[in-house]
Amino acid sequence: MMLKRSSHHIFFILLLACIASPGLSRAADPLPSWNEGDTKQAIVSFVTKTTGEGSPDFVPAGQRIATFDNDGTLWAEKPIYFQLLYAIDKVKQMAPQHPEWKQKEPFASIIKGDTKKALEGGEPALMQLIAATHTGMTGEEFQDSVKQWLATARHPETNKPYTEMIYQPMLELLNYLRANGYKTFIVSGGGIDFLRAFAESTYGIPPEQVVGSSLKAKYEERDGKPVIVKLPEVNLIDDKAGKPVGIYQHIGRRPVFAAGNSDGDYEMLQWATAGEGPHFGLLVHHTDGKRAWAYDRKSHVGQLNKALDAAPKAGWTVVDMKDDWKVIFPWGNR
Amino acid sequence: MMLKRSSHHIFFILLLACIASPGLSRAADPLPSWNEGDTKQAIVSFVTKTTGEGSPDFVPAGQRIATFDNDGTLWAEKPIYFQLLYAIDKVKQMAPQHPEWKQKEPFASIIKGDTKKALEGGEPALMQLIAATHTGMTGEEFQDSVKQWLATARHPETNKPYTEMIYQPMLELLNYLRANGYKTFIVSGGGIDFLRAFAESTYGIPPEQVVGSSLKAKYEERDGKPVIVKLPEVNLIDDKAGKPVGIYQHIGRRPVFAAGNSDGDYEMLQWATAGEGPHFGLLVHHTDGKRAWAYDRKSHVGQLNKALDAAPKAGWTVVDMKDDWKVIFPWGNR
Known part of the structure; x- marks a missing residue:
């Protein structure tokens, strides 16, 4: 019985030492x-x-x-901004329903895979991209589309999900x-x-x-x-x-x-x-x-x-x- | 000692009865x-x-x-909407700094105390009121002004703070x-x-x-x-x-x-x-x-x-x- 108490004692001393030790306190580092x-x-x-x-x-x-x-x-x-990569992927996905895009910038360059050229159009080009890929649908449809993209798309350099x-x-x-x-x-x-x-x-x-x-x-x-x-x-x-x-x-x-x-x-x-x-x-x-x-x-x-x-x-x-x-x-x- | 225990017992029975009683459970009615x-x-x-x-x-x-x-x-x-009452009080308060309001609706009628006539101007009159009393200042200044009004103004029928x-x-x-x-x-x-x-x-x-x-x-x-x-x-x-x-x-x-x-x-x-x-x-x-x-x-x-x-x-x-x-x-x- 005395022995048991002693071992308890030692246990608590060790426990206290652990709590006070800088090594273990790092575990609680936020x-x-x-x-x-x-x-x-x-x-x-x-x-x-x-x-x-x-x-x-x-x-x-x-x-x-x-x-x-x-x-x-x-x-x-x-x-580049990941949201822009979403818009680009979306344009490629929507292209079959928009044959007119083959003759229209910034879409034509995106379909050809030349993002750099597509973005040379500056802010107006960007707004055209946004209008084509971010509007007309319901808020809930847009969210679903983004979620679906995030679930499958991969970062071009790390191959990780965004x-x-x-x-x-x-x-x-x-x-x-x-x-x-x-x-x-x-x-x-x-x-x-x-x-x-x-x-x-x-x-x-x-x-x-x-x-x-x-x-x-x-x-x-x-x-x-x-x-x-x-x-x-x-x-x-x-x-x-x-x-x-x-x-x-x-x-x-x-x-x-x-x-x-x-x-x-x-x-x-x-x-x-x-x-x-x-x-x-x-x-x-x-x-x-x-x-x-x-x-x-x-x-x-x-x-x-x-x-x-x-x-x-x-x-x-x-x-x-x-x-x-x-x-x-x-x-x-x- | 036994007596004490008994009284404890009775106390707990009463307590349980209280918790179970429909009368007292209403005290917890949200x-x-x-x-x-x-x-x-x-x-x-x-x-x-x-x-x-x-x-x-x-x-x-x-x-x-x-x-x-x-x-x-x-x-x-x-x-009427209390916010409109704020705008009206504010116009009266600001009137000395705006002598031109005496000749200009909806301000002229408000200064004369004829709210009904002031509001006959419909939405344009309302927007003029809002522009005069809700804009030009910083967000923090506006908040302070509203807080000050709420602390002192009284409802015209109940005389209670809004x-x-x-x-x-x-x-x-x-x-x-x-x-x-x-x-x-x-x-x-x-x-x-x-x-x-x-x-x-x-x-x-x-x-x-x-x-x-x-x-x-x-x-x-x-x-x-x-x-x-x-x-x-x-x-x-x-x-x-x-x-x-x-x-x-x-x-x-x-x-x-x-x-x-x-x-x-x-x-x-x-x-x-x-x-x-x-x-x-x-x-x-x-x-x-x-x-x-x-x-x-x-x-x-x-x-x-x-x-x-x-x-x-x-x-x-x-x-x-x-x-x-x-x-x-x-x-x-x-």
Whole structure:
């Protein structure tokens, strides 16, 4: 009996030692894919000081709004935006029903497989692509089409599904913020309906917490059933100065935490971090050409120039992907 | 010692009896201001069947979206919409800075106290009122102005603050739905910014769960500070066929539960209750001229005609305020 008690004793001492040991306490690290260092420290300090009862920087739970850009911040955006790859695949799929496309740009070049030439038409070409592939159908039909595409399409360089081209450290950051009472939103230049087709299953962000670029829509009956139909008319371009507007319209208050990776996020970060009280601006800097892609000031996709210059003065935390992240994707590195 | 045990015994028997007694179990009634009857029964049955694990009508928590109209559904709308009363008070307050208003309708009539004449100008007059009182300032300035008004203004007939002109049974319904994993939204023809100034403190509905009519906005710097400025241009009229569109844009999925009180809610109820799976449509019918106001088919505010005719066939539950509600307002009856 005494012996048993002793062994119990030893067991508890070992248990306490384990809890106190730096080696094992890492198991409870909410950001295991982030290397120790200033960046991780800044995030953890901010969350701690804004959520600790009695902290002078305490933010009430309802005001803990965190907004995340998507392309280049939560998932990759190379070689080009994935939504554009969806539109291109869709054009190819729809081509047999549109013989007139063989003589009409940007469709003709896309059908020939010359994406570069198709995109030389700039914004008007892009809008034609969007009108052809994103409008006329009901909202539910569009979502189904995107879901079907995401289930089968593969990234041209990694051969992974696009929903696996997401950044593991950012997933952990989303979870960490939510575990601390933050409400996480996507605020993306990408299409709101496109994002809503996967944001919940991929990031745990429900449709009502997705803000994005949008088209106008109308309500009508089709086959005797009330539906929403997507129209070929822009409602909001949720990029640059459109991001604070989108946030204001959808969320109705300034975020406390905002994360992006490009000049398209400059105004969102500027607005979020100009509010009274504590705030946090985060910029993901694509510095890792080996495990992912390295680009910034001169990139056609995800250009980061103005915002990178503004970061030190604005007090934004810049993530150096190469140094700050242990792993890039949930399945490893590129 | 034995005696003590016995008294304990008796205490527990009494306690069990209390728990089992129908009289006391009413204390746990989540809808105490609703009279027993078909309406209350329909609500409770629906919530029970959509939230019970293993129920054939189970709705996963994330999909439990409930949308509520505001004017006439959550708070009163007589003698006229409260937001219009705000605009009128605001015009009077701003008049000294606008001497030109003395010669300009609808302002001249408002300054003279002749609201009826001012509103004879119809929609253009209304838009002029909105432009003068709801635009040009920052979003934050507008919210402050509304909050200040709500803190001091009184209802012309009851002399109560407008935020107390809310329906106690509907407050209970909101709480009951939320306690059962429903996410409650306002979907109102009223202005989204106006609603957001009080929806959280009054109904427990945070700004990001408010959908309403909206104006366009732009992002700019004022006095070196980034702000959102409200523009005199309509973005969305969240009424009639605009309600399903507003829901689609903001929430991104069909509601499972929708409540309104007028023909302005017809399309919202139609869309919500045309979805696959279980759904619930609720219409508040203003039948109580004694404790509140009685109106429906011919009312200028909150006309209920088409939707009332559609209700039986559509399977919508019609609340008879006179018969179904024990009390109207949190402080009693009018």
